Amino acid sequence: PDTWFPEYCPPKQGALIVPEVCTSDGCLHLEKHPHPPFSASYSKADEKEESGKETSLSEVYLQACTLVGVVPVSYFIRNLDSATVTLSHHGLGPLGCKALAIALVSAMNINTLELADNHIQAEGAKYLMEMLRANFTIQHLVRWNEKPPLEGTKHHDYFVSLHNCYFIPSGNGFTDDDAKYFADALSINSSIKELDLSYNKFCGKGGEHMGQMLANNEGIEVLDLSWNHMRMKGAVAFCAGLKVNMMLKHLDLSWNGFGNEGALALGEALKFNKNLVHLNLNNNRLTNEGVGMLCRGLELNDTLRVLRLAYNSLTVEGAFALVNVVKNTPKTALEEIDICNVLVNETFVHLLEVTCQEHPSLEVQYGGVGGFIAKKLPKRVDPMKVIQDYLDQRKLRLWDFFRNIDKDGTMRVPVADFRKAVQVFKSADILSCVESEALQGALD
Known part of the structure; x- marks a missing residue:
């Protein structure tokens, strides 16, 4: 036979009919009964013969x-009655998985x-594919x-065999080349x-393939691409696919490198995507400028509820932009904004209170009060230049x-005498104490 699994037929509760086993070719094949139940040739004798072969799932295993x-x-064996079977770190290997798959063919619970x-x-x-x-x-x-079997001509079959499944192949070190297989199969x-591809190595091409997959896929609702390397062209290409996707609801892009370029593309995608409700952009090298670009998309989006932007390079300026977009967008659906590492000021807190009166469901997680709007610090003037300008004026x-x-005309100036002379400038508020000490240290 083409497969080592029998045609699926629901067993009687608490028992499993064990098909005949053939191992002549080195593979485990389960042969079909010559007269399937409910067929015209299925007799009482066949039923009696089958009943003699009924056995428990543990015995089959x-x-x-x-x-x-x-x-x-x-x-x-001890947990066959459980709805969840956890066999992580048991060292099954391919053959152990084969025995397990045979037993699971008819495990209904x-x-x-x-x-x-x-x-x-x-x-x-x-x-596993055959079992599923x-x-x-x-x-x-x-x-x-x-790793799933990505290479070969049957990699499509692996994914097609998964029905209503939450597939979690994270942490496999998948590269851009592997991403193509995912894109082709999942299209x-x-x-x-649900698809979890976190902790892999998708970069530029990987982002393009994932974008292609999103553009064509009509089933995935939860996608985790955290801890990859998508940035620049890869991030932009991914957002192009997100722009036309009609199914995705939960997207985790944390710990990538989208930056401001990716934020601009995400803003464009959010203008058209009307299904996404949760977006995680933690640790993506976004600045206040990038958040401003993202807000342009939020102004036209009425579905996104949760936005996570923690541990980016944001200040209270970026926080103001986010709250203002909620305040000025009556149809916004935003309920949670996470900027937990950003220090804010009293002005921001007041703005948030006013906004929450119009949007009572809004919750903003920020780092505390005490932030400031970033300003360029005045350039410190060379204290010697201050003295020179003072003398030039006179x-x-x-x-x-x-x-x-x-x-004494020795062409030497003792430190003590110089300090006394500098005191004149300090008393006239021409030099500060810090500048005075810096000048003396430089001349010493």
Whole structure:
């Protein structure tokens, strides 16, 4: 047969009909019964023969482990009745995953399967793919630090086999080349609802591929791309896909490098995207200028509810821009703004109070009161230049200044005498104490 799984047929509650097993070619195949139930050729004798083969799910798993040649996972056997089965860090490997997949074909009570850090490799992932084609109850598949079989001609089938699934392949070190496989496969898959691609290495091309995927995908509602390297052209290309996407609701882009260029593209995307409700832009090198560009999109957006901008290079100026866009946009849906590291001032607090009267659901997380609007500090003047200007105004030479101090004509000026002369400038408020000390230190 083409696959080692039987045609799916719901078993009786608490039992599983074990198909015949064939291992002649080195692979585990489950052969179909010659006369399927409810067919014209299915007789009482067949039913009696089948009833004799009924066995529990745990026994099926133990038999599969024996045939494959792996040690059974006792934790799995003890938790067969649970809706969530967590088998992370159990060292299953490809063959252990194969035995597990055989048992899960007809497991009707399990809806969440966690297989993080099991080194199942592409071979084990293929077994999971076959299992998911038959099992329609597993909706959450967590495979952190495990790569799906992206290479080869059947990588599309892997994603097509996931139905109403939350697929979490984060932390795999995926590169821009891998992103293309995701884009191609997910462009035709509308069943995966949540995709976690955080802690990977998507850069410029990766951003382009993810943008292409968003433009074509009609199923993903939650996308996590945090801790990647998308910036500049990659960020702009990603936003182009977000602009036309009609399904995504929750987007996490934290710990990338969108910067002001990406903020401008995001602002344009938010003008047209009417589905996104949660946007995380923490740690993205945004400045006040970038927030201003983002606000242009927020002015025309009436769906976004949560905006996270913590740990960017923002000051109270950026905070003012964000609150003002809420205050001046009657149709805004913003309810939460996170700028938890930004110090604000009393003027901002007053503006926020006024805005909350018009938008009572608004909550802004800021770092505390005590901030200021950034201003350029006045350039510190060279104290020697101050003295020179003072003498020029009185048509005196610097030579005259030092000759008056050198009473003995030794061409040397003792420090004590110089300090006394400088006191004149201090008393006349020409030099500050700091400038006076700096001048003496420089001449010493």
